[in-house]
Structure formats: C-alpha cells, structure tokens
Amino acid sequence: MVDTQDSAALGERVIIKKYANRRLYNTASSSYVTLEHLSEMVKQNIDFVVYDAKTNEDITRSVLTQIIFEEESQQGQSLLPIQFLRQLIGFYGNSMQAFLPSYLELSLASFAQQQERMRTQFTSLGHAPGASVFDEQVRQNLALFDRAMKMFSPFAYAKPEEPASAPRAAPASSPADDALLALRKQMEEMQAQIEKLAAKR
Secondary structure, three states, rough: OOOOOOOOOOOEEEEEEOOOOOOOEEEEOOOEEEEEEEEEHHHHHOEEEEEEOOOEEEEEHHHHHHHHHHHHHHHOOOOOOOHHHHHHHHHHHOOOOOHHHHHHHHHHHHHHHHHHHHHHHHHHHOOOOOOOHHHHHHHHHHHHHHHHHOOOOOOOOOOOOOOOOOEEEEOOOHHHHHHHHHHHHHHHHHHHHHHHHHHOO
C-alpha cells in the first residue's frame, strides 16, 4: 500500500520525477517508488503527474502506458482483447483518431458508473453480488463496446444481423438491462456526434 495520501494535501496532485536511471521519485513522500506503487496510487484514485527530471517534460502518458504493459504481461491480468488492440492500432494516423480518446473516455466512464450502480443495488438488498453476476455483466459490456467500436471503424468486419423473420424473444427487464440500455444510448449519441464532426471535416 502506498502511503501517499498522508504526504500530500487532500486533492493535491502528486509530483513524480523520473530520472535518467529510470528511477521514479515521489516528491510528496520524499521516496523512490516503482511502477507497482504508481499502479496502486491509480487504484486509490490518487492523482499524480510524472515529469522527466532533466527536461521537465510531462511523461505521464508514457508511464501510464508502461503500467498497462506491465499489468497485461502478468498471467491472468489481461484486460485488453487482441481484436480491440488491433482496432486501436488501426486508428493511429486515421482521420477519426482525434475523436477516439473522448469516445473511449466516455465509454469507460459509463461502464464504471454502471458497475457502481450494480454494487449499490446489491448492497441495498443486503448481500454482495456473486462473481458470476459481474462476469456476465462484464461480458455484455465488452460485447457492446466492441460493437460500438466497429460502428465507426474503417477496419470493422461486423457479423451480419440476423434476418428479421427470426426475432428474438425479449428478456425480462432488470436493473442491469436498464443500465445496459442507458450505456447503449450514450454510445449511440457519441456516435452521432462523431459523425457530425467527421462530416464537417
């Protein structure tokens, strides 16, 4: 556990310095830290920025990317599907590249809000949700997110829709379904905004 909250004022951004020997120095706790420490700080919602000690350049993005790489390389820790990574790489240099960051940020924010609503609902019922419930919800969210990505991806190869003659039976509505529909609506609105901006370009 990183004891940074006691070293920095509440809400104050922690300054991390990275030196030529690749060592990271936490100016709030006056101690050297590792990528693992920074990962814990992120999970504790401790805001920090990383500067190159020599040039004073903001290198927070590259350090966070390195943390993701380290997490992905650990057995059983992978979060990013192969197809998602391929699609993400395909957007570099693409005309839609400028719109993707805000789209991803909105999608992940909606995902986090939905998960928090689920936890609140289960807590109000007096018991914790089982792992299988969360696993199923995560699968649904990732599938929805993948379809949303393909809607405006030039490299998409979405599967054809089922014929209209074979309609699916509508499942019973539940709080999780309502949250999923809300997430879908937000993604559709974001898609419409992206299309308008692309048309102007």
